[in-house]
Amino acid sequence: VSLDEELIQAFLEESTENLDQLDLDLVALESDADNPELLSRIFRTIHTIKGTCGFLNFGDLEGLAHAGEDLLAELRDGTVTLDAAVTSSLLGLVDRIRAVLAVVERTGTEGDFDHSSVIADLRQSRQRRATPAVVPPAPTPLAPPEGLIAAAEETSVRIDVAVLDHLQDLVSELTLARLRVGAHVPDDGGLAQAFRQLTATTRDLQDTVMQARLQPVSTATDRLRRIVRDLAAREGKVVHLHIEGGDVLVDKAINEVLRDPLVHLVRNAVDHGIEFPEQRTALGKSAEATVRIEAAVIGGGFQIEVTDDGRGINGARLVDKAIAAGQLSADRATTLTETERVSLLFLPGVSTASEVTTISGRGVGMDVVRSNLEQIGGSIDVWSEPGMGTTFRISVPLTLAILPALVVRCGQDRYTIPQADVQAIVRVHPSNARDLIEEVGGVRLLHHHQSLLPLVNLADYLGITATAAGEDLEIVVVERLDRTYGLVVDAVGDSVEAVVKPLPRALRGLACYAGVTVLSDGQPCLILETSAPAIEAGLSPQSGPTTEPLPPSDPNQRPFLVATVADNRLAIPLDHVHRLLTVASSTIEHSGHDEVVQYQGGILGLIRLDRLLDIGAAQDSADLTVVVCSATGAAVGLVVDEVNDIEWANPAQAEHLEEPCLSGRMVIAGRAADLVALDAVVAHGLHRHPGPTGGGHA
Amino acid sequence: MPETLLATFHVAGMTWGLPVDAVREVLGDQVLQPVPRAGHGVIGMLNLRGRVLAVTDVRLLVGLPVTADEAAAFYVVEGRRGIDVLRVDHAGEVVAVQDGCAIPVPQATPAAIAQHLSGAFEVEGHLLLVVDLNRLLDAKD
Numbered sequence: 001v002s003l004d005e006e007l008i009q010a011f012l013e014e015s016t017e018n019l020d021q022l023d024l025d026l027v028a029l030e031s032d033a034d035n036p037e038l039l040s041r042i043f044r045t046i047h048t049i050k051g052t053c054g055f056l057n058f059g060d061l062e063g064l065a066h067a068g069e070d071l072l073a074e075l076r077d078g079t080v081t082l083d084a085a086v087t088s089s090l091l092g093l094v095d096r097i098r099a100v101l102a103v104v105e106r107t108g109t110e111g112d113f114d115h116s117s118v119i120a121d122l123r124q125s126r127q128r129r130a131t132p133a134v135v136p137p138a139p140t141p142l143a144p145p146e147g148l149i150a151a152a153e154e155t156s157v158r159i160d161v162a163v164l165d166h167l168q169d170l171v172s173e174l175t176l177a178r179l180r181v182g183a184h185v186p187d188d189g190g191l192a193q194a195f196r197q198l199t200a201t202t203r204d205l206q207d208t209v210m211q212a213r214l215q216p217v218s219t220a221t222d223r224l225r226r227i228v229r230d231l232a233a234r235e236g237k238v239v240h241l242h243i244e245g246g247d248v249l250v251d252k253a254i255n256e257v258l259r260d261p262l263v264h265l266v267r268n269a270v271d272h273g274i275e276f277p278e279q280r281t282a283l284g285k286s287a288e289a290t291v292r293i294e295a296a297v298i299g300g301g302f303q304i305e306v307t308d309d310g311r312g313i314n315g316a317r318l319v320d321k322a323i324a325a326g327q328l329s330a331d332r333a334t335t336l337t338e339t340e341r342v343s344l345l346f347l348p349g350v351s352t353a354s355e356v357t358t359i360s361g362r363g364v365g366m367d368v369v370r371s372n373l374e375q376i377g378g379s380i381d382v383w384s385e386p387g388m389g390t391t392f393r394i395s396v397p398l399t400l401a402i403l404p405a406l407v408v409r410c411g412q413d414r415y416t417i418p419q420a421d422v423q424a425i426v427r428v429h430p431s432n433a434r435d436l437i438e439e440v441g442g443v444r445l446l447h448h449h450q451s452l453l454p455l456v457n458l459a460d461y462l463g464i465t466a467t468a469a470g471e472d473l474e475i476v477v478v479e480r481l482d483r484t485y486g487l488v489v490d491a492v493g494d495s496v497e498a499v500v501k502p503l504p505r506a507l508r509g510l511a512c513y514a515g516v517t518v519l520s521d522g523q524p525c526l527i528l529e530t531s532a533p534a535i536e537a538g539l540s541p542q543s544g545p546t547t548e549p550l551p552p553s554d555p556n557q558r559p560f561l562v563a564t565v566a567d568n569r570l571a572i573p574l575d576h577v578h579r580l581l582t583v584a585s586s587t588i589e590h591s592g593h594d595e596v597v598q599y600q601g602g603i604l605g606l607i608r609l610d611r612l613l614d615i616g617a618a619q620d621s622a623d624l625t626v627v628v629c630s631a632t633g634a635a636v637g638l639v640v641d642e643v644n645d646i647e648w649a650n651p652a653q654a655e656h657l658e659e660p661c662l663s664g665r666m667v668i669a670g671r672a673a674d675l676v677a678l679d680a681v682v683a684h685g686l687h688r689h690p691g692p693t694g695g696g697h698a
Numbered sequence: 699m700p701e702t703l704l705a706t707f708h709v710a711g712m713t714w715g716l717p718v719d720a721v722r723e724v725l726g727d728q729v730l731q732p733v734p735r736a737g738h739g740v741i742g743m744l745n746l747r748g749r750v751l752a753v754t755d756v757r758l759l760v761g762l763p764v765t766a767d768e769a770a771a772f773y774v775v776e777g778r779r780g781i782d783v784l785r786v787d788h789a790g791e792v793v794a795v796q797d798g799c800a801i802p803v804p805q806a807t808p809a810a811i812a813q814h815l816s817g818a819f820e821v822e823g824h825l826l827l828v829v830d831l832n833r834l835l836d837a838k839d
Binding site: 413462501503504505506507512513516522523525 | 729731732733734735736738740743744745747748749750751752754779780781782835
């Protein structure tokens with residue numbers, strides 16, 4: 001490699017990185033035009049490129065950079081104001097430099113470009129004189145801390161991911177070898193001391209290698225700013241891009257995988273999802289549309305959501321297309337839920353091809369996006385509400401990350417639960433079980449902080465035999481995807497820093513595991529996918545374990561307590577249920593026109609749902625079943641015939657009813673149930689305004 | 699005449715063989731970690747130098763009853779779709795066979811086994827069945 005080639009290579013690497021930064025800076029500058037630091041950095045980058053070109057004898061590129069530098073100098077001095085046209089001419093400059101660099105990389109020469117139109121654009125921008133009213137920003141000393149910058153650049157090098165992979169494997173082997181040696185090291189003495197040193201160094205090495213692979217998600221998301229800006233400008237739409245969680249660290253491989261799907265989703269959102277400003281205004285929406293990107297590590301996986309507030313996806317049209325493409329039978333079409341209809345867009349030949357434009361139509365359908373993600377064990381789901389917008393959620397397993405996790409024992413085996421999903425650990429002594437645990441329709445419920453949580457027995461769920469060590473019931477309260485439930489285990493163990501490894505091929509597709517890790521004794525240990533037990537328990541509490549893949553979880557599903565009153569099924573939002581009581585009719589007192597009972601040192605108003613809703617007579621019995629709920633900050637007791645079940649359902653799918661105390665009718669577990677509107681029930685059902693909730697808590 | 703090297707092993711009294719290239723290593727007795735709800739012949743997993751691999755019992759793949767034979771061996775194999783571990787009754791030798799001397803799979807072989815075979819050889823008076831690894835492993839999916 002000659003010196004020249006080396007210089008060119010260094011120039012290319014440095015410039016490519018700088019240009020990516022320029023894209024970001026220019027778009028940022030548009031909304032922060034007075035930021036002298038941004039301007040200085042942009043100026044410096046172009047200035048450096050110009051200088052290096054002179055050195056390498058790339059005369060045309062030098063001239064181009066010079067024209068850009070002239071414009072930037074005037075911007076800096078405040079004689080030109082930045083507007084969309086000026087930004088566009090500068091972005092045009094960046095694109096052109098990038099194109100030239102690509103040629104340099106291939107041929108070693110700057111190629112045969114005609115830069116005159118780009119330069120003309122830049123010159124034209126210099127005519128956009130600042131109005132005298134604008135106070136020129138104080139001249140900022142350019143004084144680039146050159147030494148500092150050079151030093152910062154030299155501290156990072158590019159490493160092939162394959163090398164990192166290999167390094168990772170070597171460290172794992174070293175760790176296991178250390179464990180084997182450790183079994184033969186005496187407890188003290190010189191050898192023991194040396195072994196402790198080895199242990200500490202191995203751990204350091206492991207952490208360092210791990211760090212080397214991590215990268216902020218912003219590496220994949222930041223470039224979307226430029227794409228959204230360009231696309232919106234070309235389409236005449238006003239779009240605000242909001243990115244959250246860009247600082248989340250993930251494996252570089254994940255960023256690579258996300259890159260194309262994200263571009264595709266954002267393009268689709270701006271191009272198809274978002275309406276023109278005048279349409280939006282006419283619909284009563286703000287003229288400026290929003291595309292939100294939210295990244296987070298949840299459980300054993302990484303999730304990124306792309307949400308727009310545009311027109312939503314036309315499910316009926318997708319159904320027509322899927323039928324036309326031979327992907328769906330007309331019979332089956334009639335049975336699809338709205339989420340399933342919208343999800344048809346992942347089928348081959350269904351992606352809305354008729355709406356493809358020159359910009360977003362890159363020939364890649366959503367089916368390709370999905371199959372690419374599935375290849376690495378990921379998934380993509382979609383929810384859409386007509387007129388309100390669309391959310392895509394990409395989930396990928398964290399193939400390589402350190403996950404704080406809780407080790408639990410169940411039967412003979414250990415499992416880990418991501419610490420982020422663990423809300424609490426509850427130990428229930430048999431003497432307290434009656435107070436803390438209730439049983440409804442075969443589901444056990446735990447009283448926990450004013451709410452009732454369904455309990456899932458891990459041994460039953462996994463289909464293994466539990467060997468409870470003590471008498472106490474060990475419960476891990478898990479919160480995942482807005483669902484909280486208690487997982488009953490045999491014993492709760494230590495917290496560990498689990499190195500997440502992908503599931504072996506033969507185990508992929510098992511919804512119950514998110515990954516696998518190796519514990520410090522060298523044994524592999526499965527990481528539980530905590531959303532799966534909740535979905536399974538919620539959808540069919542009494543069914544045995546299945547190995548069927550789970551349906552895509554609908555984040556809008558909520559748990560409901562299903563009760564019967566005079567043969568009507570009523571659904572009460574479980575979030576508002578405090579307790580189930582059995583009240584002897586003889587203990588009912590009267591306060592004005594209301595029936596009340598003593599409850600937790602206070603008075604609880606009772607509402608007879610059969611009378612309030614006028615739905616026939618409830619069963620007559622000596623003991624009343626009372627569901628204690630909170631509404632508008634007060635506790636009331638709803639009298640029902642029987643409490644049947646806990647079920648999950650999406651209340652947004654309820655059909656409206658002409659009955660003030662019912663917010664709608666929906667299908668729960670295959671049968672119709674009426675959704676109780678608690679606030680209205682309290683307002684209509686009690687004559688006197690209910691008092692505040694009693695002092696005691698469940 | 700070209701030769702092929704086969705790594706052999708024993709299952710239910712039969713001798714089976716895999717091309718040696720497909721076998722990465724053979725492990726002795728192993729402690730497996732169970733994987734509840736796995737199915738498809740998977741009987742557990744093990745940690746091989748930092749890599750967690752699923753272990754499949756060959757007997758389950760071909761519909762034979764499982765035994766608790768302590769002489770069991772574990773073949774780390776690499777098929778089209780990655781690395782798997784197969785539990786077999788016990789390990790065998792590496793045998794060289796002449797490519798031209800293949801004989802048809804005997805009619806009497808049960809269909810559940812025959813469908814995973816690519817051919818057979820007669821070696822010193824014994825029958826050696828050659829397994830098509832990809833077909834055997836794909837049977838799980």
